[in-house]
Amino acid sequence: MELVKVYCENCGSEIIVYDTHVKKHMYCTIHCLESAGGSSSGSDQTAST
Template sequence: MEIIKVKCTNCHTEIYIQNNHVREKMFCTLGCMNSYKSQSQKTESN
């Protein structure tokens, strides 16, 4: 188990996480995830 540094997809804050939990899109908080989700939905509807 190794700890690696990734960046939040929304605000680019550094996040430290175990390498076996890394996903394509990572978020530092639920607020960032919701903000990113609502931004992408607005883009798709245009």
């Protein structure tokens, strides 16, 4: 296991993760994930405020 630099798909921020956890699309925060329209859980439900 080695640390590698990847970049957020949404904002371009640098993220440092283990090479075993690199995915095709990486996001730095939940906000970036939601802004990109993705979901890590596969559910389309969102919390309403």
